[in-house]
Amino acid sequence: MRSRCKCGMILVTVIERKLMNIAVVFQTRSGNTKIVADAIASALGVEAKSVTEPYEGADLLFIGGGVYGLDVDPTMKTFLDALNAKTTKRIVAFSTTGMTKSAVKKIMKAAKLKKIPVDKKDHLVIKLGFDHKSKPQETHKQQAVAWAESVVASLDATPTLVATA
Numbered sequence: 001m002r003s004r005c006k007c008g009m010i011l012v013t014v015i016e017r018k019l020m021n022i023a024v025v026f027q028t029r030s031g032n033t034k035i036v037a038d039a040i041a042s043a044l045g046v047e048a049k050s051v052t053e054p055y056e057g058a059d060l061l062f063i064g065g066g067v068y069g070l071d072v073d074p075t076m077k078t079f080l081d082a083l084n085a086k087t088t089k090r091i092v093a094f095s096t097t098g099m100t101k102s103a104v105k106k107i108m109k110a111a112k113l114k115k116i117p118v119d120k121k122d123h124l125v126i127k128l129g130f131d132h133k134s135k136p137q138e139t140h141k142q143q144a145v146a147w148a149e150s151v152v153a154s155l156d157a158t159p160t161l162v163a164t165a
């Protein structure tokens with residue numbers, strides 16, 4: 001993390017996460033959910049991966065996608081079907097959408113079916129309206145990052161300050 005103090009010097013803060021394996025996985029058709037997933041992943045120090053890429057599990061899985069006809073994309077369904085509680089220890093759901101919560105609901109339902117812990121209250125829905133052309137803005141990315149960081153903090157995986165130069 002870089003910040004500038006009043007004297008103009010750049011302060012570099014080194015943070016260290018507790019040993020929690022975090023994954024950020026997204027499904028997208030027009031790029032909206034990838035924009036949000038990338039912002040979350042970057043803030044958490046990992047790389048966002050598509051649902052179509054190999055996934056081996058995580059202590060904490062952020063999984064998000066778009067909504068299409070009140071449903072999720074088939075590639076998301078395939079990903080959710082393949083999840084298991086032995087390799088994925090906890091799920092948090094996010095979505096970009098015109099308006100409805102269909103994707104987060106389907107993700108949370110899948111988690112429940114697989115007996116993977118998921119906090120139904122703790123999900124993120126970024127509503128972009130029904131023109132289907134709006135893109136996530138900087139404020140949406142900031143909202144997503146704040147949400148993701150609060151999720152991690154609530155699981156007691158708060159970054160630990162190890163050095164400030």
Ligand SMILES: Cc1cc2nc3c(=O)[nH]c(=O)nc-3n(C[C@H](O)[C@H](O)[C@H](O)COP(=O)(O)O)c2cc1C
Nearest residue numbers: 028029030031032033066067069070096098099100
């Ligand atoms: C064909 C199509 C169908 C959609 N259906 C819905 C819908 O039923 N409900 C809704 O709230 N948004 C709907 N949307 C909006 C998308 O969920 C929204 O644009 C989302 O950000 C797309 O994510 P993506 O760019 O990651 O694919 C639809 C969009 C498209 C293109």
